[in-house]
Amino acid sequence: xxxxxxxxxxxxxxxxxxxxxxxxVYIHRxxxxxxxxxxxxxxxxxxxxxxxxxxxxxxGRLGVMVRKVADVDVIVTHTEAEALxxxxxxxxxxxxxxxxxxxxxxxxxxxxxxxxxxPRVFPTRKIVNDGSKYFGPYTSVKNxxxxxxxxxxxxxxxxxxxxxxxxxxxxxxFSTCLEYHIDNCAGPCVGYQSEESYMNVxxxxxxxxxxxxxxxxxxxxxxxxxxxxxxxxxAAADLRDRINALEKYSRRQRIVSNDFEDRDVFAxxxxxxxxxxxxxxxxxxxxxxxxxxxxxxxxLQDRPxxxxxxxxxxxxxxxxxxxxDEILLADPLEDEEPLLDFLRQKKGRTPAxxxxxxxxxxxLVRMVSMNAxxxxxxxxxxxxxxxxxxxxxxxxxxxxxxxxxxxxxxMECFDISHLAGxxxxxxxxxxxxxxxxxxxxxTYNIRTVExxxxxxxxxxxxxxxxxxRRVLENNGPWPELVVIDGGKGQLSSAVEALKEVGAxxxxxxxxxxxxxxxxxxxxxxxxxxxxxxxxxxxxxxxIRNEAHRFAVTSQRKQRKKKTLTSELTSIDGVGEKTAxxxxxxxxxxxxxxxxxxxxLADAVGDRLGTRVYSYFNEAAD
Numbered sequence: 001x002x003x004x005x006x007x008x009x010x011x012x013x014x015x016x017x018x019x020x021x022x023x024x025v026y027i028h029r030x031x032x033x034x035x036x037x038x039x040x041x042x043x044x045x046x047x048x049x050x051x052x053x054x055x056x057x058x059x060g061r062l063g064v065m066v067r068k069v070a071d072v073d074v075i076v077t078h079t080e081a082e083a084l085x086x087x088x089x090x091x092x093x094x095x096x097x098x099x100x101x102x103x104x105x106x107x108x109x110x111x112x113x114x115x116x117x118x119p120r121v122f123p124t125r126k127i128v129n130d131g132s133k134y135f136g137p138y139t140s141v142k143n144x145x146x147x148x149x150x151x152x153x154x155x156x157x158x159x160x161x162x163x164x165x166x167x168x169x170x171x172x173x174f175s176t177c178l179e180y181h182i183d184n185c186a187g188p189c190v191g192y193q194s195e196e197s198y199m200n201v202x203x204x205x206x207x208x209x210x211x212x213x214x215x216x217x218x219x220x221x222x223x224x225x226x227x228x229x230x231x232x233x234x235a236a237a238d239l240r241d242r243i244n245a246l247e248k249y250s251r252r253q254r255i256v257s258n259d260f261e262d263r264d265v266f267a268x269x270x271x272x273x274x275x276x277x278x279x280x281x282x283x284x285x286x287x288x289x290x291x292x293x294x295x296x297x298x299x300l301q302d303r304p305x306x307x308x309x310x311x312x313x314x315x316x317x318x319x320x321x322x323x324x325d326e327i328l329l330a331d332p333l334e335d336e337e338p339l340l341d342f343l344r345q346k347k348g349r350t351p352a353x354x355x356x357x358x359x360x361x362x363x364l365v366r367m368v369s370m371n372a373x374x375x376x377x378x379x380x381x382x383x384x385x386x387x388x389x390x391x392x393x394x395x396x397x398x399x400x401x402x403x404x405x406x407x408x409x410x411m412e413c414f415d416i417s418h419l420a421g422x423x424x425x426x427x428x429x430x431x432x433x434x435x436x437x438x439x440x441x442x443t444y445n446i447r448t449v450e451x452x453x454x455x456x457x458x459x460x461x462x463x464x465x466x467x468x469r470r471v472l473e474n475n476g477p478w479p480e481l482v483v484i485d486g487g488k489g490q491l492s493s494a495v496e497a498l499k500e501v502g503a504x505x506x507x508x509x510x511x512x513x514x515x516x517x518x519x520x521x522x523x524x525x526x527x528x529x530x531x532x533x534x535x536x537x538x539x540x541x542x543i544r545n546e547a548h549r550f551a552v553t554s555q556r557k558q559r560k561k562k563t564l565t566s567e568l569t570s571i572d573g574v575g576e577k578t579a580x581x582x583x584x585x586x587x588x589x590x591x592x593x594x595x596x597x598x599x600l601a602d603a604v605g606d607r608l609g610t611r612v613y614s615y616f617n618e619a620a621d
Contacts, residue, residue, distance in 0.1 A: 015072060016052070019045040024076040025086045027096075031070040035096040037062070040083040040338060044074050061301045065098040079345070080338040088318040100299050100311040109144050110134040111209055118164045118188045118198050121157055121205055123148060135209040135321055138291065151208065154242045155201050156186045156193075164189055210285060210322050217243060262322075265364055266313055267330035268297075268305065269372035271380060275300045278376035279312035282368050284324075294375050306334040314339055323347040329355050330369045392434035398481075398536035402519065402528065404508055408481035409433055413543045414463055414494070415485040416446075417551035421454035423558050426463030427551035430479075431543050442467065443554040457493040460484065464497035472503055479507050485544050487513040488520055495522045512544050568592070571615045578604055582612070592616070 019026075024044050028037040028051075041047030051066050077083045091099050112124045115131035123144055127134055138144040151157070158164075159179060168174065174189040186193035204219065224239035263284045270277040277297040282289050293316070300308060310333045317323070317339065323346050333339065336353055344350045356362040399407050411431045418424040424446040430437045444463045449455045464484075471478065484494045491511030498504035511520040517537060518527035530537040568579035568589065585603040586592045592600070593616045601609030 012069070012071065013052075016045070016049050019048055019072075019074055020076055021045050022076050023078070023080045023083050024074050025083050025090060027073040027075075027090070027094075028065065028069045028098075029071045029073065030068045033071070035094045036065050036068055037098040038087055038090050038094065038096050040080065040087040042080050042337070044076070048072055048074070061098060061299075061303070080341045084314055084338050084342050085318055088315055098299070100297055100303060100308060109138050109141060111138075111144070111147060113202060113205065116164075117166075117195060118158055119202055120159065120161070121148075121151055121202075122159075133206070133321060135206075143291070147209070151205055152184070154208070155205055156184060157201065157205070158185050158188060160189070162189055261326055262324040263326040263328055264316075264324050265328040265368045266309065266316075267365060267369040267372045268309055268312060269369065269376040270297075270300055270305070270308065271376060272300075274380060274383075276376070276380065277308060278372050278379060279308075279316075280368055280372035280375060281316055282364075282371075283322075284364075292371070294372070296376075296379055304334075305331045310334040310339075314342075317342065317346075323351065325351055327351055327353045328361055328365050329353065330365050331355070392539075394535035394539040395434055397534060398539060401530050401534060401536040402481075402508070402510065404481065406480050408479075408508075410477065410479040411481045411483060411543055412467075412479045413483040413485065413547040414460060414467075415544070415547035415551040416456050416459045416463070416490075417548070417555040418454055418459075419555065420452070421449075422451045423555055424449050424451075424454070424459050425551055425555040425558060426459055427547050427554060428463065428467055429543060429547045429550050431539075431546075434539060436543075436546055441550055443550070445558070456486065457489050460486070460490045461493040461497045464494045465501055468498060468503040469501045472501060482507055482509040483540060483543055483547075484509065484511045485514070485547055486511055487518070491520050491522060512540055514544075517541070568612075571612055573608060573611050578608060 021043050023040075023042050025038065025040050026044055026048050027035050030036055039047065051062075051069070075086060077086060109123050109125050110127065111134070112122055113133040113135075114120045114122070115133075119132075124134075138147070160177065162174060164174075169189065169191050172190070176187050176190055176192075177185075179185040180187045180192075186198070188195070188198055207219075220239055220243050224236050224243065227233075227236040227239060261284070265282045265284060266279070267281075268277055268279050275298065277300050278294055279297055280294045281292065283291040283293070295312065295315070297308060297312065309329065309331045313327070313329070313333065323343055332355055333353070340350055340353070354361070356365055395408055398404070409432060413429050413431075415427050416424065417427070426444040426446060428442045428444070430440040444466055446459045446462055448462045449458050482494070484490050488511065491509070494509060494511075495504065498509065509522060512518075513520065513527070516527075516529070517532070517540075518529060519540070520527050530540070568574050568582060569576060574582075581604060582592055582600075583589075586595060592612065595603075595613075597609060597613045600613050603609065604612070
């Protein structure tokens with residue numbers, strides 16, 4: 001259902017009304033100035049105002065975001081294309097909570113053509129904005145190595161890091177190295193290769209990196225024939241070997257279409273339960289798949305597929321170095337115009353965006369969609385494995401030693417504490433993944449046992465009853481294991497309580513007897529002895545000791561509180577309620593004794609204040 005709109009503060013409402021009608025980027029901020037959401041717009045005023053209009057339904061996530069908006073910043077751009085680039089850069093820099101988060105989950109390598117005289121070609125994981133060209137990213141290091149090996153076998157490029165200034169070359173400051181002598185470099189450092197010739201080779205490298213193997217092969221074959229006609233048979237043989245290497249590289253690529261078009265094919269797979277998606281793109285050049293890329297998408301709660309696809313495609317092209325003639329999509333975009341405007345500026349003409357439903361192109365889209373699903377499943381499996389790896393060994397050992405049905409990720413333990421049968425208190429402590437979760441600790445002042453007549457069995461029954469009656473009402477959270485500090489008697493009382501409230505069978509319950517560290521199961525007369533060196537016994541002892549500590553601490557606090565208030569309640573007319581009020585106001589009995597009449601009267605009234613003042617001052621006399 002659409003979220004209820006918030007009434008904007010007058011200053012924000014005025015600000016939105018005064019926004020320009022130009023394209024740009026807007027940033028929603030909270031009361032602390034923290035970015036909540038970043039978006040782009042063709043018309044900033046209309047777009048930002050639409051978030052606060054009841055006529056435009058919002059998904060649940062954006063509805064929550066709108067209620068937090070306290071301010072809006074805008075950055076005006078000349079075109080929507082500029083806004084697209086700026087939006088992506090700001091999202092990556094600021095990481096606002098309510099934007100779709102695209103993650104690689106690792107740093108993928110690129111092939112870099114360095115911006116320098118006689119450019120080097122090398123792999124890198126770091127992109128530097130220095131005018132260099134980057135091709136990729138490559139999701140497989142193996143595929144990257146194949147590309148680099150092919151480049152080295154096809155082209156004679158320098159690998160040194162010398163600063164090859166023209167004056168340094170002319171002055172003879174450099175000498176040929178081993179790479180030149182084994183025919184891997186043409187020797188530009190000593191003037192054996194001109195810059196023009198070297199840059200022609202770099203242009204061919206770019207063709208290969210862009211998947212233009214057919215055009216590159218035609219170029220090399222033409223040059224080979226020219227060399228053969230000129231009787232330069234050694235150069236022609238070298239070109240023949242390079243063509244063979246290119247042919248070997250081309251055979252590694254899978255042909256997916258016979259029209260030899262350049263196209264990118266996008267698909268998305270989303271797991272609604274985990275709110276995670278995987279965006280996949282196949283790069284098809286001259287009819288063959290030359291590469292693929294994926295990104296994992298988070299923060300997809302209630303987001304429609306067109307919005308997710310828009311974010312994925314726009315992010316991809318904001319980082320791309322090659323722009324195809326055709327874009328195939330498995331799902332439509334939310335708005336094609338900003339992307340088309342951006343591609344038109346980058347490519348010089350508008351590429352076709354299609355969602356094929358039949359034929360070879362539709363089959364290609366289905367193949368990419370299937371890959372997206374497989375990659376997402378693998379990613380979710382990796383996440384589960386990581387979670388399992390983080391589970392302490394002690395829990396796995398405990399599950400095995402006690403033959404539990406499920407891993408005891410959440411454990412609860414009960415203990416009873418009293419002083420000679422008075423002031424009985426029960427404690428319940430909670431451990432999650434082997435660690436205490438103190439925010440969920442609870443104490444229970446026992447009401448069904450008469451003071452001075454200790455009854456640990458009845459005390460345990462009351463505590464367990466109150467605990468799991470509330471858990472039932474709230475429908476959880478349920479533990480996998482409950483530990484009762486004590487032997488058969490305490491365990492039987494806990495089981496009886498669980499049956500009465502209807503919670504028995506929801507989890508495994510055991511008793512832990514302290515004398516021999518025996519573990520008892522319901523309705524089983526024989527105990528289980530866990531080895532003293534076992535990690536399972538150590539974690540049971542830890543949660544039992546924590547429950548005992550918490551119970552004793554709570555009981556002492558209660559006893560101390562009663563001791564402090566008992567002197568006050570001995571004053572005529574002062575009951576427990578007034579005593580608590582005085583203790584809350586002054587903090588201690590000593591401060592009450594030292595208080596003047598006006599302060600006491602201010603706390604509990606003139607009549608009672610006078611009695612308290614008289615009691616302590618007469619006693620002092």
